[in-house]
Amino acid sequence: MFSMRFQLLPQACLLLLTCFVAWAVGSSGSSAPAGERAADFFSRHDSGSGHTNNWAVLVCASRYWFNYRHMANALGMYRTVKRLGIPDSNIILMLADDVACNARNKFAGSVYAEAGRHLDLYGNNIEVDYRGYEVTVENFIRLLTGRVDPSMPRSKRLLTDDHSNIFVYMTGHGGNEFLKFQDQEEISAFDIADAFEQMWQKKRYNEILFMIDTCQANTMYSQIYSPNILATGSSQIEENSYSYENDNDIGVSVIDSYTHYVLKFMEGINKTSQAFMQDLFDSYDPVKIYSHPGIRSDLFRRPLDKTLITDFFGGIAQAEAFPLQDIVGSSNHHENDPTPPTSQKPDTPSVPVVLSPTVVSLPRLTGETHAWDNRWKEVRKWTSIFVVGCLVSWVSFVR
Amino acid sequence: MNSAAFANTGSGFKDPEKLSFERDWIRRAVLASYWIVIILAFPFWWHLTSIERLALPTSQVRSQLQNNIVFPIAIHFDASISQQNPTLNSQVQTLLHDSAINEPGRWTGVDIRLQDRNDEVASSLYTVALGEQTSIAHSRNLRVNRTDAQSATRLSSILSDLIAPPESGTSHSQRVVQYSDHYRLAFTLLNEDATPNRFVATWDVQAALAEFIYPLMSQLSILHNFTVESQVQYHAPLAFEPRRVTLGDTEVSGLTQEDLTVFINSAEWTLASSVSNDPVLHFVLFVPSETHSPMNIVDSEGRPINQSSFLLPQWGSIFILNNELNSSSLHLSYNDLKPVFRNFATQLAALLGVPPVPFGLIMEGSFLSDWQLDALLRHRALQNVQGSQDTLHSIIKLVDQINNMPVGQVVRDDVLDALASLHEAYRTAVTSPALALRWSSKALSMASRAFFNPGMLALLYFPAEHKYAVYTPLFASISVPLVVALIREFMAWKRGSRDNGRR
Numbered sequence: 001m002f003s004m005r006f007q008l009l010p011q012a013c014l015l016l017l018t019c020f021v022a023w024a025v026g027s028s029g030s031s032a033p034a035g036e037r038a039a040d041f042f043s044r045h046d047s048g049s050g051h052t053n054n055w056a057v058l059v060c061a062s063r064y065w066f067n068y069r070h071m072a073n074a075l076g077m078y079r080t081v082k083r084l085g086i087p088d089s090n091i092i093l094m095l096a097d098d099v100a101c102n103a104r105n106k107f108a109g110s111v112y113a114e115a116g117r118h119l120d121l122y123g124n125n126i127e128v129d130y131r132g133y134e135v136t137v138e139n140f141i142r143l144l145t146g147r148v149d150p151s152m153p154r155s156k157r158l159l160t161d162d163h164s165n166i167f168v169y170m171t172g173h174g175g176n177e178f179l180k181f182q183d184q185e186e187i188s189a190f191d192i193a194d195a196f197e198q199m200w201q202k203k204r205y206n207e208i209l210f211m212i213d214t215c216q217a218n219t220m221y222s223q224i225y226s227p228n229i230l231a232t233g234s235s236q237i238e239e240n241s242y243s244y245e246n247d248n249d250i251g252v253s254v255i256d257s258y259t260h261y262v263l264k265f266m267e268g269i270n271k272t273s274q275a276f277m278q279d280l281f282d283s284y285d286p287v288k289i290y291s292h293p294g295i296r297s298d299l300f301r302r303p304l305d306k307t308l309i310t311d312f313f314g315g316i317a318q319a320e321a322f323p324l325q326d327i328v329g330s331s332n333h334h335e336n337d338p339t340p341p342t343s344q345k346p347d348t349p350s351v352p353v354v355l356s357p358t359v360v361s362l363p364r365l366t367g368e369t370h371a372w373d374n375r376w377k378e379v380r381k382w383t384s385i386f387v388v389g390c391l392v393s394w395v396s397f398v399r
Numbered sequence: 400m401n402s403a404a405f406a407n408t409g410s411g412f413k414d415p416e417k418l419s420f421e422r423d424w425i426r427r428a429v430l431a432s433y434w435i436v437i438i439l440a441f442p443f444w445w446h447l448t449s450i451e452r453l454a455l456p457t458s459q460v461r462s463q464l465q466n467n468i469v470f471p472i473a474i475h476f477d478a479s480i481s482q483q484n485p486t487l488n489s490q491v492q493t494l495l496h497d498s499a500i501n502e503p504g505r506w507t508g509v510d511i512r513l514q515d516r517n518d519e520v521a522s523s524l525y526t527v528a529l530g531e532q533t534s535i536a537h538s539r540n541l542r543v544n545r546t547d548a549q550s551a552t553r554l555s556s557i558l559s560d561l562i563a564p565p566e567s568g569t570s571h572s573q574r575v576v577q578y579s580d581h582y583r584l585a586f587t588l589l590n591e592d593a594t595p596n597r598f599v600a601t602w603d604v605q606a607a608l609a610e611f612i613y614p615l616m617s618q619l620s621i622l623h624n625f626t627v628e629s630q631v632q633y634h635a636p637l638a639f640e641p642r643r644v645t646l647g648d649t650e651v652s653g654l655t656q657e658d659l660t661v662f663i664n665s666a667e668w669t670l671a672s673s674v675s676n677d678p679v680l681h682f683v684l685f686v687p688s689e690t691h692s693p694m695n696i697v698d699s700e701g702r703p704i705n706q707s708s709f710l711l712p713q714w715g716s717i718f719i720l721n722n723e724l725n726s727s728s729l730h731l732s733y734n735d736l737k738p739v740f741r742n743f744a745t746q747l748a749a750l751l752g753v754p755p756v757p758f759g760l761i762m763e764g765s766f767l768s769d770w771q772l773d774a775l776l777r778h779r780a781l782q783n784v785q786g787s788q789d790t791l792h793s794i795i796k797l798v799d800q801i802n803n804m805p806v807g808q809v810v811r812d813d814v815l816d817a818l819a820s821l822h823e824a825y826r827t828a829v830t831s832p833a834l835a836l837r838w839s840s841k842a843l844s845m846a847s848r849a850f851f852n853p854g855m856l857a858l859l860y861f862p863a864e865h866k867y868a869v870y871t872p873l874f875a876s877i878s879v880p881l882v883v884a885l886i887r888e889f890m891a892w893k894r895g896s897r898d899n900g901r902r
Contacts (some may be wrong), residue, residue: 052573052712085638085664089673125666138856146851154673161577163713194801201793202850243859257400271661319659320574320710321696375861392879396886 049302049311051165051206052318055158059140059215060113061172062180064097068252069243071099072113072186073171073259075121080165080266085315092143092158094130095147096182106249111253113263115247130154137187141345143258144195145167146204146225162203167211167312171259174214175220176237193223207300209277209312213258214239230277230300230307232260235291242290257289269309277312278305421896430884450805455798459818460791461647466590466821468784468835469826470564470777471510477528488513490551491558498559498877505563508781508828525562525770533557534761556883557757561770564754564778574694575752576678578779579623580840583679584612584747585671585715586629588731592688593633600684600729604629607733611740614698615747618767621833622779623751628672638664641691644701652687653697654719659709662717680750681742682713693721706741716746752778783839784824787817790846804857813849817842820896 052161058081060074100111100122111122116294123173129203132141142148143158161167173180177189210231217233224231234241234256243253244260255263265283269275281304284293297304308314426768475487493514499506514524530542540559547553564570587610592599608627616625639661641652654662663670663683667770671679687694695703696719708718718739720731744766749755754774756762791814820842827834849855 050573052714082666085663085665087663089665142853142856145856147853148851148858149853154676157676157679159676163573197800200688200798201797202790272657278809315661315663315665318573318712319656319662320712321659321704321706321708388875388879392882392886395879396883396890 015300020264023380033254049165049207049307050163052163053160053313054165054167054312054315055160056086056088056167056313057094057143057158057169058092059135059168059170059172060096061094061170061179061187063098063133063135063182065102065104066252067096067164067173068099068111068250069094069255069308070171070173071097072111072121072255074169075111075261076113076255076263078126078170079121080138080263081313082348084266084269084310084313085165085271086313087315088127089155091127092156093127094135094140094143095128095129096135097131104251106251112250112283113245115245115254117249119349123130127155133182137181137185137191137193140181140187141191141195145198146202158204160199160204162206164205165207165209165312166205169211169213170220171213171256172221174212176216177219179212179214179220189220189223192220193225196224196226196229200228207311211262213241213256217258218292218296221296221383222295224299228297228301230304231294231296232281233291233294236294239291239349256293258293261285261289266309268315271310271314273308273310275309276305277307277309280309411650412495413628418853422890427888429534430888432886433881446751450803452798452804452806453797453808455806455811456818457795460795460814463818463821464788466825468508468781468825469510469823470780470828470832470835470837471512473512473514473524474558475514475524475526477526479529480543483548487551487554491555494551495559498555502565504567508777508845509563511562527554527558528782529687530762534757535756535770537769538539539773541770557760560757562774564757564774572750574710576680576713576750578783578843579678580844581593581624581626581675581677582751583626583628583671583675583677584682585679586627586682586743587670588684588686589633589635590631590633590686590688591635591637593693594689597686597689597692598633598729599731600631602631602731603733603736607736607740610733610737611744612747615744615766615808618642619753620753621772622776622836623679626675626677635660635668635685636664637691638666641694644695644703646703649693651703652691652694653701653703654694655697655701656699657761658861660711662709663714670762676694679715680747682687682747683715683717685717686737687719687721694719697722708746710746710749713750715750716743720899726795730858751775754778762898773832776836778834778837779826780828781841783836783843787821787839787842787846790843790850793818794846794850801857805854807852807854810849810852810855813845813852817845817849820845 033150045245056077058074058077060070062070063348074095078091081091082088108119109122111118111337112119114123114310130143143156146158148157158166170179174186180186196208196210198222199208206228208229209234210221210224210229212231214220215232216236216237216239217235219233219237221229222234223230235258244255244257247254261283264278265280279291281295286292290342295304300307420659434573456771468594476491481488495511495513498815499509499511525541527541527543530536530544533543533547534541536542540555543554543557548556550740586604588604590601592598612627616627619625639658641654641658644653670681685694696706696709697703707721709835710716720739722735748767752775753767754771756768756771762768794814798806800883820838824835824838824842827838
């Protein structure tokens with residue numbers, strides 16, 4: 001074993017060196033095309049985000065009574081996006097939905113997200129699209145990629161196009177690069193990244209806001225590689241997301257800390273608010289949340305302090321008084337000055353997270369470490385085969 | 400040996416050599432049968448655990464990306480014009496050519512040609528002739544008045560606006576809905592509050608539709624199929640409180656630009672049934688309640704503008720009805736609905752991407768001219784071709800990129816069908832834009848069907864450790880005794896043959 005390790009030492013040095021060189025070359029070379037792409041994008045959508053419709057996919061990935069708070073998280077988000085104007089037909093709610101009518105629920109038919117139980121989130125006007133055992137990884141991926149059975153009803157489909165802004169919210173129990181679905185299966189960060197890429201290829205979105213509240217949540221968006229995605233999570237790697245409070249009559253935790261503060265911020269937003277995503281991110285306080293929320297904006301092309309919260313949480317973006325006089329030959333909007341790309345924006349010190357400038361290099365580095373991991377795996381594999389072989393021959397020779 | 404000694408005592412023990420399961424050939428047969436089963440099962444295991452990935456026609460798709468649909472267009476100047484100014488023909492030709500070079504995006508897929516003689520019977524032959532006033536006449540004719548006929552610049556600008564209508568910025572591309580075979584048009588009469596004094600119980604929707612919407616639909620029927628539904632609702636509260644604006648002696652409810660974007664109260668209004676997956680275009684006739692009427696759209700300075708309708712891009716349109724209703728009549732007659740449905744018809748055309756009539760032109764006759772319809776056909780066909788090319792390319796790219804994405808026979812057939820339809824679209828573009836559109840639409844739906852095939856779902860990502868963790872507990876424990884037994888048997892056989900040789 002030791003000799004092997006020493007053999008690998010020069011390789012390791014070499015690998016580190018190539019890592020560094022690739023990073024340096026990549027970061028200096030990628031700035032020009034990124035600027036160009038940004039310019040292209042802005043000339044295409046010079047009126048803000050360029051979306052005409054909004055969709056929301058809200059997933060509660062856990063079930064059972066003791067996970068009450070996850071149901072409350074998802075329902076809280078549901079109530080918020082609905083209040084801000086996304087119609088029920090454009091909200092896909094995936095919910096195990098076994099707490100409202102649980103035998104242990106003292107307040108039958110109700111779900112509350114705060115101690116004191118002021119606001120019933122379940123109410124009488126709620127549309128759960130995927131319920132109970134339908135909440136599976138497969139259904140979620142099918143929903144996103146659109147590869148659903150032809151017989152699937154409209155309410156269970158994500159009928160988006162290249163003018164749709166989608167808000168994807170997930171909550172449940174997770175770990176490093178995975179999220180458990182109903183204690184049975186798990187979805188990995190790679191699956192989500194691939195699903196988003198397939199959506200991008202088929203022009204199924206204009207922009208995505210991906211928000212996740214689970215343990216080690218920030219790892220879940222680390223693998224995403226498709227453009228126009230803004231991601232945020234509740235906690236760093238090796239860090240838990242904690243619940244916010246218990247209700248003594250319900251007897252379990254009623255909401256998670258991160259979601260509680262996001263929802264609290266959202267309560268101050270209405271359909272025509274001019275608040276920006278940066279304001280939401282600035283409101284994150286790791287001391288109160290008990291974990292370090294993360295933001296990933298390197299794939300997102302607009303500055304966060306120009307991106308309205310209602311671009312993702314709201315309903316309709318624009319209205320035209322009609323008939324508009326078409327101005328013939330007005331094609332000069334293509335020559336508009338491009339707004340500088342987002343990624344160069346300096347970090348605000350109060351935000352407790354790693355913002356884009358450093359994250360830009362991350363995927364490349366993980367690629368290298370991935371190769372390194374693979375080599376290690378090869379070595380381990382052959383070693384174990386060798387050991388098994390030794391054992392087999394030893395058993396067969398010793399009689 | 401001990402065993403022999405036991406056998407000789409003649410008690411319950413037998414000679415191991417005589418025991419059936421200790422005979423060499425039986426033991427070997429048992430061992431061999433295990434191995435045979437394993438070896439025979441191996442291909443099944445391999446087949447069942449591997450993913451079916453049929454080869455897609457990659458090179459064909461790549462070469463398709465280079466192709467583009469081209470519609471040849473011939474324009475003929477009538478003798479009445481060319482006699483006046485013999486050089487006009489070449490002047491217009493040059494101007495159009497320059498325009499095509501300056502704005503390649505606008506002229507993609509159009510190959511324009513000016514003809515001297517009217518002898519060639521092409522499908523899209525447009526004729527320009529002298530007339531009383533500049534106007535669009537029937538069956539691809541254009542009449543120009545004397546002053547316009549003199550100017551090559553004016554003529555070429557009219558022609559280019561008619562044949563390749565400019566897309567006026569992003570608002571246009573966002574307003575127009577994506578192409579679909581089917582649309583559902585949902586007409587809704589919404590009473591904000593059906594208090595006894597002021598509400599509309601019935602409307603003469605059939606007559607209004609027949610007059611304004613159906614002619615348009617029948618003209619557009621070569622592009623789309625339509626389903627029409629209508630409903631009346633009696634309680635549709637707004638989700639916001641409109642600001643009251645005082646205007647001279649009256650007070651009105653002002654809707655600002657911001658209010659318009661949140662006008663639709665999607666949480667409480669049910670505007671369309673969700674029975675099918677076709678895109679829905681909504682047309683809402685809104686009757687404000689007594690407290691909110693009259694309701695006006697106001698500009699940024701708070702002054703009411705002279706319009707009672709607005710359009711939400713890709714969604715539909717809303718008309719606010721402010722007519723002083725007779726308190727006795729709860730019915731909207733055909734005459735009341737005339738302005739409303741004229742408006743709806745215009746907005747439907749705008750939503751479907753019908754190009755506007757160029758400024759300064761008068762249209763003779765019905766709703767859409769052939770010039771507009773042809774331009775729309777060409778534009779939609781071009782969009783569909785590009786869409787299907789993109790989709791096919793992304794299928795190829797994703798299959799390449801994601802290793803565990805299955806590709807079945809159905810997907811492959813759909814891709815081949817899409818390629819064939821694309822080919823047909825190119826072929827028919829020369830003769831008939833309508834046929835080309837039909838084929839391009841089929842190509843797009845085939846390509847999309849291939850992309851959305853439920854069987855194309857990539858298997859979930861499993862790290863290598865997970866695979867070891869599944870296979871090792873099972874196979875390691877089975878394989879160790881099997882391999883060890885094989886080696887032992889082999890050595891026993893070798894020893895036996897050596898002993899025989901020695902003997």
